[in-house]
Amino acid sequence: MAGPVHPGGLRMPRTTAECLRQKFSVILNGIGSQPEAALKIPDAKLYTGYADLSAAQRRGVDFEIQIRRRQHSPIAIIAPHGGHIEDGTSEVAQSIAGDDFNLYLFEGIRSWHNYTALHLTSHRFDEPECLSLIAECQHVVAIHGCEGDEPSVLLGGLDLELKDRIAAALHERQVVAHVSGHRFPAIHPQNIVNRGARDRGVQLEIAHPLRRSTEVSQVVAAVRSILLPLQAAHVPYARRQTLKHRAHARRQRSLK
Numbered sequence: 001m002a003g004p005v006h007p008g009g010l011r012m013p014r015t016t017a018e019c020l021r022q023k024f025s026v027i028l029n030g031i032g033s034q035p036e037a038a039l040k041i042p043d044a045k046l047y048t049g050y051a052d053l054s055a056a057q058r059r060g061v062d063f064e065i066q067i068r069r070r071q072h073s074p075i076a077i078i079a080p081h082g083g084h085i086e087d088g089t090s091e092v093a094q095s096i097a098g099d100d101f102n103l104y105l106f107e108g109i110r111s112w113h114n115y116t117a118l119h120l121t122s123h124r125f126d127e128p129e130c131l132s133l134i135a136e137c138q139h140v141v142a143i144h145g146c147e148g149d150e151p152s153v154l155l156g157g158l159d160l161e162l163k164d165r166i167a168a169a170l171h172e173r174q175v176v177a178h179v180s181g182h183r184f185p186a187i188h189p190q191n192i193v194n195r196g197a198r199d200r201g202v203q204l205e206i207a208h209p210l211r212r213s214t215e216v217s218q219v220v221a222a223v224r225s226i227l228l229p230l231q232a233a234h235v236p237y238a239r240r241q242t243l244k245h246r247a248h249a250r251r252q253r254s255l256k
């Protein structure tokens with residue numbers, strides 16, 4: 001691709017990142033007197049994956065990634081559209097994770113148009129640090145935010161058993177929860193929530209009125225009430241694995 005013409009008449013080479021930035025820019029207000037930065041916004045709908053997003057947007061300026069690992073936890077709570085992309089989802093994910101579960105946040109930190117520029121759709125969300133974390137986790141719960149008038153949670157994902165258990169816990173706390181018949185089934189195998197160690201997870205789409213209400217604490221409590229016993233049941237398994245590895249190492253040493 002030819003580069004832009006320098007004021008001196010020389011054609012400047014264009015980097016791949018610059019080409020991609022142009023590819024993912026849309027003209028909002030037509031060509032006018034406004035500065036270029038005010039006219040163009042990268043269109044996240046065109047991203048085919050994280051490589052496209054990271055070529056068009058800058059980590060530390062437009063987005064940030066936060067990871068908190070809990071070494072013995074087989075559970076990851078993720079918010080792939082955190083920060084200002086889907087407001088409130090980072091906070092909910094953090095509260096669910098607490099000090100108990102692994103946490104991953106991909107956060108929009110732009111001053112404007114976070115959704116337009118950074119909403120990498122879930123079945124294309126392949127950010128490497130997220131994939132690396134959830135590959136080690138038996139259970140993945142993704143927190144999203146959606147529009148809607150009803151203060152409710154729409155549950156999706158391929159972990160049907162865990163989905164039903166979380167829905168039951170939400171109902172117990174008088175939170176309206178739908179497990180089917182809505183627009184976010186999250187059954188695509190490439191959806192980030194389904195890319196953990198067991199190829200299945202649970203996605204929660206929390207409607208805007210609920211995210212903005214104090215009742216969202218009931219969502220946090222409901223999810224934790226299911227995940228904490230699940231994690232406790234995994235600990236003997238983790239201990240068994242450690243003992244197995246130690247025994248194997250001893251056998252290997254004795255053979256030398």
Ligand SMILES: [Zn+2]
Pocket residue numbers: 080081086143144145
């Ligand atoms: Zn989302």
